[in-house]
Amino acid sequence: MNITLSQAESVIAAAKKRAAEISTKMDICVVDAGANIVAFARMDGAWIGSVDIAIKKARTAAWFTMGTHELSPLVQPGQPLYHIEHSNGGLITFPGGIVLKHGDEVIGAVGVSGSTVDNDQLVAEAGAEAIR
Amino acid sequence: MNITLSQAESVIAAAKKRAAEISTKMDICVVDAGANIVAFARMDGAWIGSVDIAIKKARTAAWFTMGTHELSPLVQPGQPLYHIEHSNGGLITFPGGIVLKHGDEVIGAVGVSGSTVDNDQLVAEAGAEAIR
Amino acid sequence: MNITLSQAESVIAAAKKRAAEISTKMDICVVDAGANIVAFARMDGAWIGSVDIAIKKARTAAWFTMGTHELSPLVQPGQPLYHIEHSNGGLITFPGGIVLKHGDEVIGAVGVSGSTVDNDQLVAEAGAEAIR
Amino acid sequence: MNITLSQAESVIAAAKKRAAEISTKMDICVVDAGANIVAFARMDGAWIGSVDIAIKKARTAAWFTMGTHELSPLVQPGQPLYHIEHSNGGLITFPGGIVLKHGDEVIGAVGVSGSTVDNDQLVAEAGAEAIR
Numbered sequence: 001m002n003i004t005l006s007q008a009e010s011v012i013a014a015a016k017k018r019a020a021e022i023s024t025k026m027d028i029c030v031v032d033a034g035a036n037i038v039a040f041a042r043m044d045g046a047w048i049g050s051v052d053i054a055i056k057k058a059r060t061a062a063w064f065t066m067g068t069h070e071l072s073p074l075v076q077p078g079q080p081l082y083h084i085e086h087s088n089g090g091l092i093t094f095p096g097g098i099v100l101k102h103g104d105e106v107i108g109a110v111g112v113s114g115s116t117v118d119n120d121q122l123v124a125e126a127g128a129e130a131i132r
Numbered sequence: 133m134n135i136t137l138s139q140a141e142s143v144i145a146a147a148k149k150r151a152a153e154i155s156t157k158m159d160i161c162v163v164d165a166g167a168n169i170v171a172f173a174r175m176d177g178a179w180i181g182s183v184d185i186a187i188k189k190a191r192t193a194a195w196f197t198m199g200t201h202e203l204s205p206l207v208q209p210g211q212p213l214y215h216i217e218h219s220n221g222g223l224i225t226f227p228g229g230i231v232l233k234h235g236d237e238v239i240g241a242v243g244v245s246g247s248t249v250d251n252d253q254l255v256a257e258a259g260a261e262a263i264r
Numbered sequence: 265m266n267i268t269l270s271q272a273e274s275v276i277a278a279a280k281k282r283a284a285e286i287s288t289k290m291d292i293c294v295v296d297a298g299a300n301i302v303a304f305a306r307m308d309g310a311w312i313g314s315v316d317i318a319i320k321k322a323r324t325a326a327w328f329t330m331g332t333h334e335l336s337p338l339v340q341p342g343q344p345l346y347h348i349e350h351s352n353g354g355l356i357t358f359p360g361g362i363v364l365k366h367g368d369e370v371i372g373a374v375g376v377s378g379s380t381v382d383n384d385q386l387v388a389e390a391g392a393e394a395i396r
Numbered sequence: 397m398n399i400t401l402s403q404a405e406s407v408i409a410a411a412k413k414r415a416a417e418i419s420t421k422m423d424i425c426v427v428d429a430g431a432n433i434v435a436f437a438r439m440d441g442a443w444i445g446s447v448d449i450a451i452k453k454a455r456t457a458a459w460f461t462m463g464t465h466e467l468s469p470l471v472q473p474g475q476p477l478y479h480i481e482h483s484n485g486g487l488i489t490f491p492g493g494i495v496l497k498h499g500d501e502v503i504g505a506v507g508v509s510g511s512t513v514d515n516d517q518l519v520a521e522a523g524a525e526a527i528r
Contacts, residue, residue: 052352086350214472218487312430
């Protein structure tokens with residue numbers, strides 16, 4: 001089962017709302033369970049460089065069915081997945097990408113970039129909340 | 133001057149509406165004047181392979197400030213721009229990407245992919261019309 | 265608002281002058297606010313490998329509207345943006361890339377590579393000074 | 397022997413002058429005999445998409461020590477070099493890239509993009525003339 005465009009739009013609307021509440025400008029990407037882009041929004045003034053990061057956070061989360069923050073400790077020097085970022089045309093393994101679920105099933109992922117990783121994560125969670 | 137997210141969302145809404153009217157499922161991308169993604173929507177059931185084509189059509193139109201259909205005759209074998217598609221990480225030079233203007237100024241572009249190129253072009257034009 | 269070619273040429277001239285004063289040979293790149301190359305100069309004898317680094321430093325600064333030296337501490341192992349370099353086709357996150365401003369607005373960025381990062385930074389700053 | 401930065405700047409100045417005379421806005425790239433960028437200029441308002449094309453024209457001419465217009469007939473369907481553009485990270489094989497010589501020796505190449513290929517070629521030739 002895959003996320004619908006309508007659900008993806010709800011995720012983006014909720015993420016945009018949360019981003020505005022904390023005075024940030026975000027790039028927000030929603031992908032389906034196959035890591036293919038479903039919807040995207042760049043808020044006015046958000047970093048151009050965050051377009052690709054938001055996309056890669058969402059895809060990374062979808063590819064491994066886990067939040068990018070769960071990967072962060074595993075990719076450090078000496079850790080098991082050190083340099084996994086070289087796969088799949090580039091991963092992003094810091095917070096801001098989380099899976100979207102229907103019940104227990106992963107139906108997609110959202111990636112957020114444009115502020116601190118804490119804020120990125122907060123906004124991603126607000127997006128995910130919209131379809132929970 | 134660059135397109136705003138609000139304008140980009142209007143373009144996508146109008147393109148989606150037109151796509152539904154002609155019973156097609158489209159990937160729709162809006163980029164700014166610098167060819168950076170502002171908004172994207174993949175309609176339910178639209179080709180996954182068209183995600184990248186919609187993005188590349190929009191970027192191609194923004195990069196050269198002309199519709200991708202204007203490039204089509206020029207890129208044929210024996211014609212002046214044969215194989216220009218190898219530039220910029222990949223261009224798409226068939227119809228479906230058109231510039232978005234504010235008066236005479238190009239403020240972005242929309243790219244549509246998911247059906248025949250005639251339908252793609254029709255839907256792109258409907259999108260552009262929304263902010264004219 | 266975007267940097268003009270004339271401004272970019274002033275940045276490069278000033279950077280070249282500073283580089284010569286400290287007996288270094290630099291690659292110098294100026295990009296616009298959208299991270300697209302406006303002007304470039306490789307001083308005679310400067311490292312060929314620094315062509316791409318100068319370009320990537322300038323683009324990184326423009327993409328995130330901050331100096332590459334501001335990113336350096338954040339991308340270390342265990343830090344929030346660890347391995348952000350895998351985005352956008354490759355970032356450079358050590359010193360030598362800084363934004364160019366008109367008042368408060370970022371209008372472009374300059375990237376310098378060819379010596380120690382301290383020297384690179386010095387030369388980039390001399391370049392930026394030229395249009396301040 | 398390789399082109400110097402000073403020579404490359406003369407090439408670009410002459411190309412800019414010719415481009416202005418024929419009312420065009422060009423992206424102009426000079427590479428050395430090793431196909432590495434030496435100097436670049438994007439005239440105000442020139443296509444962003446032509447940045448990469450100017451670079452690739454110059455590199456293509458340097459890689460094969462011949463003008464890109466000499467490759468054009470050879471890359472057509474059924475011809476010996478059909479699809480050579482897939483090599484070297486992307487070639488451009490239509491007019492606008494020409495070698496720069498010192499006597500009989502190739503010391504670099506210039507690539508021009510931003511108008512019709514005829515104009516591109518004209519401006520490239522004016523650039524090359526500057527150091528002949």
